[in-house]
Amino acid sequence: MNTSIRPSGRAPEELRKVTLERAVARYAEGSCLVKFGETHVLCTASLEDRPPPWLRGQGRGWVTAEYAMLPRATLERTRREVTSGKPSGRTQEIQRLIGRSLRAVVDLHAIGERQIVVDCDVLQADGGTRTAAITGAWVALHDCLQWMQARSMLSAKALKDHVAAVSCGIYRGTPVLDLDYAEDSAAETDANFVLTGTGGIVEVQGTAEGAPFSEEELLRLLALARAGTEKLVTLQKLAVS
Amino acid sequence: MNTSIRPSGRAPEELRKVTLERAVARYAEGSCLVKFGETHVLCTASLEDRPPPWLRGQGRGWVTAEYAMLPRATLERTRREVTSGKPSGRTQEIQRLIGRSLRAVVDLHAIGERQIVVDCDVLQADGGTRTAAITGAWVALHDCLQWMQARSMLSAKALKDHVAAVSCGIYRGTPVLDLDYAEDSAAETDANFVLTGTGGIVEVQGTAEGAPFSEEELLRLLALARAGTEKLVTLQKLAVS
Amino acid sequence: MNTSIRPSGRAPEELRKVTLERAVARYAEGSCLVKFGETHVLCTASLEDRPPPWLRGQGRGWVTAEYAMLPRATLERTRREVTSGKPSGRTQEIQRLIGRSLRAVVDLHAIGERQIVVDCDVLQADGGTRTAAITGAWVALHDCLQWMQARSMLSAKALKDHVAAVSCGIYRGTPVLDLDYAEDSAAETDANFVLTGTGGIVEVQGTAEGAPFSEEELLRLLALARAGTEKLVTLQKLAVS
Amino acid sequence: MNTSIRPSGRAPEELRKVTLERAVARYAEGSCLVKFGETHVLCTASLEDRPPPWLRGQGRGWVTAEYAMLPRATLERTRREVTSGKPSGRTQEIQRLIGRSLRAVVDLHAIGERQIVVDCDVLQADGGTRTAAITGAWVALHDCLQWMQARSMLSAKALKDHVAAVSCGIYRGTPVLDLDYAEDSAAETDANFVLTGTGGIVEVQGTAEGAPFSEEELLRLLALARAGTEKLVTLQKLAVS
Amino acid sequence: MNTSIRPSGRAPEELRKVTLERAVARYAEGSCLVKFGETHVLCTASLEDRPPPWLRGQGRGWVTAEYAMLPRATLERTRREVTSGKPSGRTQEIQRLIGRSLRAVVDLHAIGERQIVVDCDVLQADGGTRTAAITGAWVALHDCLQWMQARSMLSAKALKDHVAAVSCGIYRGTPVLDLDYAEDSAAETDANFVLTGTGGIVEVQGTAEGAPFSEEELLRLLALARAGTEKLVTLQKLAVS
C-alpha cells in the first residue's frame, strides 16, 4: 500500500530515477542527457577559442551557461522566447545560476584564454529543470575538459570538484527531496541547493511560496539536499568513470 | 570496394538510414523523432483551441510550423536566435516551407476553429534538416489528428494524403539523393522537393549554387526525389500503422 | 472581343508591359525603375568600399540585396516593418532570392574586396514584385559595374551574363505567364523562375497553393518562363545599350 | 554673371523649383509627389476606418504621419531603420512635426472616428525633406478628404486652411530661403517654419548650429519664410484646382 | 583606534546608518526614500485599478516591483537599459525578488482586483541596493495600503507583517552584516536574507563567490541577518508611526 504523501508515491527523501548519459551529441566537446524522472535536459559543452570580450588579456578563461526549453517540453505549449525577442527573467536567472555553479568548481586560469559554453536545453519538463541541468552540465563540462586535457590545452588540473544540485521543499507540511511539477506547484516552500562533491555549499536559494519558513525548516531541507547531492555525485562518478 | 563518388559511400540514389520514432514527447498531442542519418529532428504537434487571430470566425483552422536548431546541433556552436532578438531569414524561410507543406495535405475545415503548431527542433544537423523536418512533422501531425479524431473533434477526415520531402543535388557532376552536410556544401546545385503520397508536387525549390543548371538536370533531380519520397512515405506508413 | 480567361485580358503567354528606366536616382552608382504593368520597383545599386565582415581578407567581394515595400504600395496600407522591429519572413525570403540571383552572374573576385548593395523598393505592387525586382536589379547592377569599370576598379570582366525573372502559375487550369495580383491570389500553382541570358536556370520555386501539381505542369510553366525571360533579357539589352 | 553667394546660384529669397504632382499612387485615397529641386518626397494619404485605440469612442478622428528615406535617397547609402529595429530620433521628430502641422488645419470632428495616415517617403534627399513633406502631404490629405467628401463621409468641412513649410537659414551671414543640402550643412542657423494659408504660424523651430542668433535675425528668417510659404500655398492651390 | 577589519570601520554586526523618509513623491499613493549609508533608493507604490491580465476575474490582486538604476548611480556611468532594449538578467532577478518579498506579507484577496506596482529606482549605489529596496518598498507599500484603507478599498487587513532585507557575507574570513560596495566586491560569500517582522524567512539567497561555504557559516550569516532585520523593522515601525 502506498502510504506516501507524495503524488509520485516516493518517500520524502527519495530522488526520482536519475540517469546521466554521456556523449549524446556528435559535435560537442562534452555532452550529457540528464534525466530526473520525466525531466530531461540535454547538456552540451562547447569550447570557444576566445574568452568573452571583457576578460581578454587577463590570462584566464570563462565558463558560462545558456538555458532554454523546447516549446512543447511543457504540459501546455510555451511560446518560443525568440518570438518575444528576449530571454525571460526566469531564463536569465537560471542560466546565471548554472554558470555560477559550474565556475565554482573550475580553475579558470587552467583553461587559458578560452570560453566553455554549456547549453542546457530542456527536452521535457516535470519540475527541477535547473537542478537537473546543473547536475548534467557538470558531466558535459567534465568531458569537455577531458577533451582539452587530451589535447594538452590545460595548464593545470582544471576541474576542482564535483557540483550537483537538487530541489527540496515543504509539501503538505513535510520536507521532501527533488520535487516534481505536481509537488512544486503545491509546495509551501521551495529551495534549490547546489553542493560540491566535498559537501561545500555553492548556492542556496530558498523561497517561501506561502507562509515564511523557519531556520529549523531550512536546516531540514539542507540535510535532505546534502543526502540527495551525495547520491547525484555518486552517479556522476559512475558516468564519467 | 567502395567506388561511390559520395563522401558517405552511398549510391547516388540512396537515402541515408531513415527512422521515424513516434510518441517521443510526453505532453504533445503528436510527436516524432525523425533521423536522416546524423540529422535528428524532434517534431511535436500541439493543438491550440483557437485559430490565429486573422482567421477567427471563418469556420476553419490552421496548421503552422516553427523551426529551430539547438546551439550545438552544428559542428561549430551556433548563437541562439533569441540572443539576436529575432529568427534569422533562413529560419523563417524554413518554417514557412514546413507550414505550407503540411497544409497542402490537411482539410483545414475539418479541424474547425483551432490551430495545430508543429515544432521542429533540430537536435543534430548533418544536412537536410528541413526535409527531415517535413517528413517527421507529417507523423506528428498524423498523431495529433488521430488524437483529435478519438475525441470527436474532427468534422471530417482531415488528413488527405502523405507529404514527405527530400533534397537532391548535383555533386561533382552527378545527381545524388539526400545530401548530407559534406555533399551539401560542395554541391553545384541544390534542390528540395516536397511530394505527396500520390506523387503530386507540393513544392520545388532549386538553386544553382555555382553554374546555372539545365531543364534536363532539373528533371533528373525530380526523378531521384520521386523515388526517395516514395520510400519515405512507405516508412511513414509503417510508423503510424 | 476579349476571349482571354485572364482578368487582364492578356494571352496566357503574354507579359505585362515592361519598362526599364535607367539612371533614375541621382546619387546611386547604378539605378533602374522597373515596371511590370502596375508593379513598380525602384532599384539602386550602391558600392561600398568594404565587403561584409565575414568575407574580409579573402580577396573577393559580395553582392547583396535588400527589399521593401512602401506602406501604400498595396491596396490596403501595410504597416512599416520598422514598426514591428524587424523584416518579415517574406521580406527576408525575397531579399535572399534577389541576392542569390544576382551573385549567379557576377564574378565576385573581379570586384575585389567591396560590396554592392542593391536596394529594391516597391513603389507600387500588383503582383510579381520579386521577379520585377530581379529583372530591374540586374540593370542597376550593370550600371554600377560599368561605373566601377570606368574607374578601373574591376580586375576582370565582372558581369558574366544577364539574369531575369518571371512568375508563372496555373490559373483556372491554364498555365499563364507573369501573374498580376488578381491572378496571383486565385492561382492554383505559383512558380517563380530566375533564368540567365543563356537560358540556364538559377532558381526555381514552385508552390502548390491548392492541389499538388504534376511534372508535366512544372514543365509547361518552365517553358512559359523561358519565353518570358528571353523577352526580358532583350529589354535589358535595349536598356543598357 | 552669377553674383549669388549661394552654391545653387539662387537669390537669397528664392525657392528651388517646386512641383506638386497629384494622384501618383494607384491605391492611396490621396497622393502627391512633391519636388523641391532635387529633394523628392512621395506622400500618400491612407484612410483607415478606425481611430487610434486611445481615441476610440470620442466622436472624432486623427491625422498622423510617418516619414522614411529610401536607403539611397542620400549621397552615401543610409542603413535601413528596420535593420536597427527602430526609427531614429530624427525620424520620429520629423514624423511628429508633420502630423502636428497637418492636424493644425483639419477639423478632427468632421472626419469622424477614423484615421488618416500620411506616409512621406523620401525618394531623393537634397535638404529640406521635412518641409517638402509637409507641403506635399497637405495635397495628399486634401485629396483624401475630397475622396471622403465624395462618399459623404465628412460631417462638415474638414480642411480649414492650407499648411506649407519651408526652411530658412543664415548662410555666410545672409538669411536665405529654402536651403539645399550644401547650404544646410554650412548654415550658422537653421530654422523651419510651418505656416497656414492665412499666414498663421503653426510651428517655428530655430536652431543655432554655430553662434546663437538674435531676435532680429529670427524676424528676418520669418519674413523670408512667410514669402516662401505664400508661394507654396499658391502652388498647392494650382495643384488641387 | 579603529581596529575593525571592515573598510568602513564598522563592527561586523553593525548596519550602515539607515534612514527611511516617507512621502517623498508628490503623486504616488505611497513612497519612501531609503538610505543604507551611501546607497539611496527611491521607492514609490502606484495603485492601478486592474490586476495583470492573467489574474483577471479571480477576485484578488497583485503586488509587483520594478527596479532600475540611474546611469550615474554608480562609480562609472552605466549604460541605460533602454539603450540595449531590455532589462538585464540582474535587473530582472532583483525585481522578481522584491515582488516576491512584498507579496509574502500581503493578503492579495484583501486588495481586490487591483495591482500595486512598487518602483525602486536607485539614485546612488554603494552595495546592497536590493536589500535597501525591499526595506524601503515595504514602507511605500504600507502607505499605499493605508491610502486605500482610507478610501475603503480594502476588504480586510491587507498587510500581514513587516518585511525587511539585508545582505551578509564572509569578508576576510569574518561574517559581516550589510556589505557596502568595497566589501561586496571582495567577499568570499555573499548572502541576501529577507525576513518578516516575526522572524520568518521569506527568502535566502547565498552564493559562494570563491570557495564553497559550510552549513555553520550559513547559520552565522543567518544570525547576523536576523539581528539586522530586527533593527530594520524597528526603523520601519518608527517611520510609519
Add this chain to the structure above:
Amino acid sequence: MNTSIRPSGRAPEELRKVTLERAVARYAEGSCLVKFGETHVLCTASLEDRPPPWLRGQGRGWVTAEYAMLPRATLERTRREVTSGKPSGRTQEIQRLIGRSLRAVVDLHAIGERQIVVDCDVLQADGGTRTAAITGAWVALHDCLQWMQARSMLSAKALKDHVAAVSCGIYRGTPVLDLDYAEDSAAETDANFVLTGTGGIVEVQGTAEGAPFSEEELLRLLALARAGTEKLVTLQKLAVS
C-alpha cells in the same frame, strides 16, 4: 485677493520657485538637482575618456545628453521605456534638444577627445521638464568642466557662456512664463526658448496647439522668455559661485 488668471496664482511673467542644488551625486564629475516648482530633475555629468566612434581622431570631444522620467514622476504611473524596448519619440526629441543646447556654449576642441554625457532624470514632473533639465544640466556641465580644469584636462577655456531655458505659452489668451502642467495642458500655444547668458537665441520651438499664432505673439513670448532666462542665469551664477 488672487486676481491671477493662472491656476498657480502667479503673475504672467513670474517664474516658479527655482532652486539649483550642486554636488548632489556622489560619483558624478558634476551634478545638479534642479527644481522649477514641483518639477524636479536630477542632472549628472559623466566624463568618458573617449569621444563617440564617429568623432574619433578629429581632435575634439562631444557633449551629449540623455533624458528619462521615473515611472511615478507623473500623476499617473508611466510605463518604463525599457519595457517597450526603446525610447519614445518624445524622449529622443528632448535629449537631442538638451545636447544641442549644451554644445552651443562649449568649445568642443578644448575638452579634447573625450565625451561628457549629461543624464537628466526627472524625479517629479509638473510641466517644463525639458527647460528645467537644460538649466540644471548647465550647472552639472560647469562642475564637470571645473573638475577637468583642476586636473589640467582642458586645453583652453571650455565653457563659453551660460545657457538656460524656459517655456512660455498663451494661456486663456494671455502670454505667460514657465508653464506648469495645468497651464501646459490648456495652453493654446506652447513655446520653448533656449537662450545664452548674453541673450543670444540657441533654440526656439513654438507650436500652435490650437489656433495658429501670430508674429506679434511670438515676439511677446520671446520677451517673456528673455526676462525669465536672465533670472535663471543669475541663479546659475549664484549656484556655481
